[in-house]
Amino acid sequence: MEEWQSAMKNFETAHGGITAPRGFRACGVQAGIKERGLDLALVVSDRPAVIAGTFTTNRVEAAPVKVSRSRMSGGIARAVVANSGCANACTGAEGLEDARRMALKVSNGLGVAEETVFVCSTGCIGTRLPMDRIEPAIGEAVKALSEEGADSAARAIMTTDTVDKQVAVKFSVEGRPVHIGGMAKGAGMIEPNMATLLGFLATDAAVDCGALRRCLSSAVAASFNRITVDGDQSTNDTVLFMANGVAGNAALDEKHSDWPVFNSAVGYVTEKLAMKIVRDGEGASKLVHVTVRGARTPEDAEKAARAVCRSLLVRTSWHGGDPNWGRVIAAVGCSGAEVREDLVEIRYDDTVAVRNGVAVEEMRLDALKRVLSGDSFSVCVDLHRGDGSFGILTCDCSEEYVRINSEYAT
Amino acid sequence: MEEWQSAMKNFETAHGGITAPRGFRACGVQAGIKERGLDLALVVSDRPAVIAGTFTTNRVEAAPVKVSRSRMSGGIARAVVANSGCANACTGAEGLEDARRMALKVSNGLGVAEETVFVCSTGCIGTRLPMDRIEPAIGEAVKALSEEGADSAARAIMTTDTVDKQVAVKFSVEGRPVHIGGMAKGAGMIEPNMATLLGFLATDAAVDCGALRRCLSSAVAASFNRITVDGDQSTNDTVLFMANGVAGNAALDEKHSDWPVFNSAVGYVTEKLAMKIVRDGEGASKLVHVTVRGARTPEDAEKAARAVCRSLLVRTSWHGGDPNWGRVIAAVGCSGAEVREDLVEIRYDDTVAVRNGVAVEEMRLDALKRVLSGDSFSVCVDLHRGDGSFGILTCDCSEEYVRINSEYAT
Numbered sequence: 001m002e003e004w005q006s007a008m009k010n011f012e013t014a015h016g017g018i019t020a021p022r023g024f025r026a027c028g029v030q031a032g033i034k035e036r037g038l039d040l041a042l043v044v045s046d047r048p049a050v051i052a053g054t055f056t057t058n059r060v061e062a063a064p065v066k067v068s069r070s071r072m073s074g075g076i077a078r079a080v081v082a083n084s085g086c087a088n089a090c091t092g093a094e095g096l097e098d099a100r101r102m103a104l105k106v107s108n109g110l111g112v113a114e115e116t117v118f119v120c121s122t123g124c125i126g127t128r129l130p131m132d133r134i135e136p137a138i139g140e141a142v143k144a145l146s147e148e149g150a151d152s153a154a155r156a157i158m159t160t161d162t163v164d165k166q167v168a169v170k171f172s173v174e175g176r177p178v179h180i181g182g183m184a185k186g187a188g189m190i191e192p193n194m195a196t197l198l199g200f201l202a203t204d205a206a207v208d209c210g211a212l213r214r215c216l217s218s219a220v221a222a223s224f225n226r227i228t229v230d231g232d233q234s235t236n237d238t239v240l241f242m243a244n245g246v247a248g249n250a251a252l253d254e255k256h257s258d259w260p261v262f263n264s265a266v267g268y269v270t271e272k273l274a275m276k277i278v279r280d281g282e283g284a285s286k287l288v289h290v291t292v293r294g295a296r297t298p299e300d301a302e303k304a305a306r307a308v309c310r311s312l313l314v315r316t317s318w319h320g321g322d323p324n325w326g327r328v329i330a331a332v333g334c335s336g337a338e339v340r341e342d343l344v345e346i347r348y349d350d351t352v353a354v355r356n357g358v359a360v361e362e363m364r365l366d367a368l369k370r371v372l373s374g375d376s377f378s379v380c381v382d383l384h385r386g387d388g389s390f391g392i393l394t395c396d397c398s399e400e401y402v403r404i405n406s407e408y409a410t
Numbered sequence: 411m412e413e414w415q416s417a418m419k420n421f422e423t424a425h426g427g428i429t430a431p432r433g434f435r436a437c438g439v440q441a442g443i444k445e446r447g448l449d450l451a452l453v454v455s456d457r458p459a460v461i462a463g464t465f466t467t468n469r470v471e472a473a474p475v476k477v478s479r480s481r482m483s484g485g486i487a488r489a490v491v492a493n494s495g496c497a498n499a500c501t502g503a504e505g506l507e508d509a510r511r512m513a514l515k516v517s518n519g520l521g522v523a524e525e526t527v528f529v530c531s532t533g534c535i536g537t538r539l540p541m542d543r544i545e546p547a548i549g550e551a552v553k554a555l556s557e558e559g560a561d562s563a564a565r566a567i568m569t570t571d572t573v574d575k576q577v578a579v580k581f582s583v584e585g586r587p588v589h590i591g592g593m594a595k596g597a598g599m600i601e602p603n604m605a606t607l608l609g610f611l612a613t614d615a616a617v618d619c620g621a622l623r624r625c626l627s628s629a630v631a632a633s634f635n636r637i638t639v640d641g642d643q644s645t646n647d648t649v650l651f652m653a654n655g656v657a658g659n660a661a662l663d664e665k666h667s668d669w670p671v672f673n674s675a676v677g678y679v680t681e682k683l684a685m686k687i688v689r690d691g692e693g694a695s696k697l698v699h700v701t702v703r704g705a706r707t708p709e710d711a712e713k714a715a716r717a718v719c720r721s722l723l724v725r726t727s728w729h730g731g732d733p734n735w736g737r738v739i740a741a742v743g744c745s746g747a748e749v750r751e752d753l754v755e756i757r758y759d760d761t762v763a764v765r766n767g768v769a770v771e772e773m774r775l776d777a778l779k780r781v782l783s784g785d786s787f788s789v790c791v792d793l794h795r796g797d798g799s800f801g802i803l804t805c806d807c808s809e810e811y812v813r814i815n816s817e818y819a820t
Contacts, residue, residue, distance in 0.1 A: 125736025326535025
């Protein structure tokens, strides 16, 4: 997870979010899908860009996921259009047609090929998009595109997010300045619904299509796929990455001498966006890094770590600042991972609470409570059975989460 | 799940809980393990009884589970001693010795063999039992045993339970009156901790040991193993069933002509106790019966049903009385079960909300909201892929649940 940290000296953070890379313009407009605020974002590459994407593995897929996934084979993107306030999921053939019409309207407005327009939605499942409002809004968006449009685009994809989420970095490839910019939205809806994750990245580097896809897949596996707010997996999750080559470098791939810095920079951007999503999780007040080490296999480590993060008893105790390690060890014990109770060790930051499966005698409860009173801490479970390890970033579960998600949505 | 219903005409409900069967005495006393109230229960069979038991599958097992499980091979029980307020889990070799000493004290007090005494605990993980208070309390309990002691025993195993949970039935075997009585405790702790389930059953029928075990296993699979409050599995879960043969019948087994009525009565008692546990789940205000039908296999049906019950977004929407079927279909979609979105049907009680994966046109939102405003309703998902089905009883998730479990426990 922290692989990029050693390479961080090779790049610096930059301003400008998704439009930090040259040759990208963006904007956010108000289509009236949500009750208030911006709700339609458009990101355009002035040149044909190579595209990579990862999509939800939910067997129930939103219409825009179906459309965008089918267009990945072309490998070229000119634009991404995304709306908040309606997921366009479980909307049947009509919903699929709506998603295609959104892309078509963008394609006509920009004068680019229809298959190079990708579409995303986030919001309530089961209702149709208000196309009569969306189509004119797309017309406006095409006119409003700007190299300074990153902020409004980042706000237009927000739902119950309380802050927009943007990251950009700058570094050199073949001595030329290159940028990666990204934006994301996190957990929840103004009309509470699925914790939908959307992430968009852009770079002005030239990147080989296959290399871009491998790079994005591993970056997503180490970032967005290692966070959890409530364990619910959306029908709409999508991460898209466009590389337009405006920097003029020879296309980057794994053999290029500047590949490591590019790869690290992508790791940095995706991890920072992922962290922002957890930090802004619905009702969250604490960021918790859960690591399981010493598992028999990496798969066992992942099972155990996910079980800890999935336990509502564990996450509510964090909310109360309660170092309730009994709930952690019980969650690990029924995770399906191979566990020998008398070998288990549990640490909160640097304070050991449990050794050999029992509370350490010298344990200072006040020291543990101090760790858990912070707004961010780590929980490390060492199973002492092997070398497998896995880390996840998560948050506590508060009354506020329940309140947000109990309100009428339908 | 409702197998016993057709057989119900063959038995009637009775008073007296765990001591409804003849030859059983019980009591609850105050040992001072909890801050207030009864916290130590003793149930004794005047004659050696055949015993069956099921235990947690958590890899982290409480000391009393280890002790009781190892004594099952003997097959004979005279007493069960159970305390609330401390789980005696993750307490190492000393905790194991404490559990054995609890049983030994009972054995000495009653003058019965040590291996015929079974022990259970429920409460906070990781702290030792206050043996200096428990041992004298066991002495008192031995003196306080009574055929009318079921109520105090049922209260002594309560933690955050708000009501005690008892069921008893009466029927005939070979024309002789026979009883089954049971008590259970549910989700939560006065010092909030693991949602520990303890269940105790007794009968004055004579039952073959193997038949009793097979009968209990399938009854538990259809009752206690089909409820969920928060998806967390305790280190202490235990169900024990004693049959002392005071009724004088020929030992019941699957070939006995009265086996069906006995088996149905056990099904009835375990299901009623399970239902009482969910109804009294921490912070719960609604009882929800989730069924998945039409799955490719029974395993797929179970996966999908458990995914719905595990979804915090689904359970919080129920709390708000919100017919948010989008969350239900999304949970089913990522359950791992084979799902074809365009075949999915979802019903709330008798009202169809979704057909072929989309909202039914004639859907009356007000009718759905009326269903969900009740304190009990059913959600049925039909996958239309095969014959597999599975049902689970669960409850909603409220702010109150989070409040209860966020408070300091350690």
